[in-house]
Amino acid sequence: MKFCSECAAPIEIRIPEDDIHPRHVCSLCGVIHYQNPKMVVGSIPIWDIAGEAKVLLCRRAIQPRHGYWTLPAGFMENKETTSQAAMRETIEEAGANIALHDLFSILNVAHVHQVHLFYRASLLDMNFAAGVESLEVRLFSEQEIPWDEIAFPTVAHTLRFFFADLKQAQFKLHEQDITQTLTANKS
C-alpha cells in the first residue's frame, strides 16, 4: 500500500501513539490502515463407499501450486460466515453438493498472514465437476492420496488428522501452527 484509500496522499510506515506495531499511516489525514490476517476456509468432502471413506480433492488450475491437489478452499468474503465460505468454495471449485459438519482443523500460517479452517463434510451425490479454478476433481482413498503432490501443508496436515481420527472413529478439533521450517503440533 503506497497511497491512502481515503485521501490519496502518500502512506508512511510508523508506530502510532499507544501502539506497538508499525502501521500504514496516511501522511495527510492520519488514517491508520490496519492489515490483519486473512481467513482461508474450506471443506473435507467425504463419500462413503462400502464403509471406505474417500475424500474429494481438486487439482489446481491456478497459481500458486498449479497442478497440485488440494481440498476445496479459498478466501472468505466479507459479510459471509465461515460455514457459508466453506460451502461456497466447495461449490465453486468442485461443483459438489455437501452437508457441512463440524469444524475440524484450524491452521495458523503466521508467516503469510493467514488462518486456514476446514470443516468435515459429506458429499450428497456424485454430481461433482471441476470449477474454473480446478483442472479436475476426483475421489481418493487414504492409500490413493498423492502426498507428494498436495498443494499446501495445511491441506496435508488436515488430511492426515482426518484419516487418523477416522481410524479412532472419533473426530476432534485440531490446531496446528505451520512455520516455514518446522511445524509444532498443538493437539
Ligand SMILES: [Zn+2]
Ligand atoms: Zn489519508
